[in-house]
Amino acid sequence: MKRDAVFARDDHRCVYCGEGPPEVELTVDHVEPRRKGGDNSSGNLVTACEGCNRSKGGLPAWAWLRDRTPERTRFLARAPYVWPRLRDAVREAARLHG
């Protein structure tokens, strides 16, 4: 999926913090990192601001979102198109962590 299409689908806002330009610069984030087997399909790509993307680093979204309730809630609400197994991983990691 092309970068501009990802941004347009997400209304030009970060799916984690909700911010958009001009406050923040947008990037494309892999929910499941490429080096962990994530691909460039529409269900694995989300719009993230530079700050959230940098903070998340090489972590899968479920690990980064585990202790970040507002960002996790926003992600689940704003990215219904993310592959179900990845959304389940996000919910499951938070549940197991308590």
Ligand SMILES: [Zn+2]
């Ligand atoms: Zn953000």
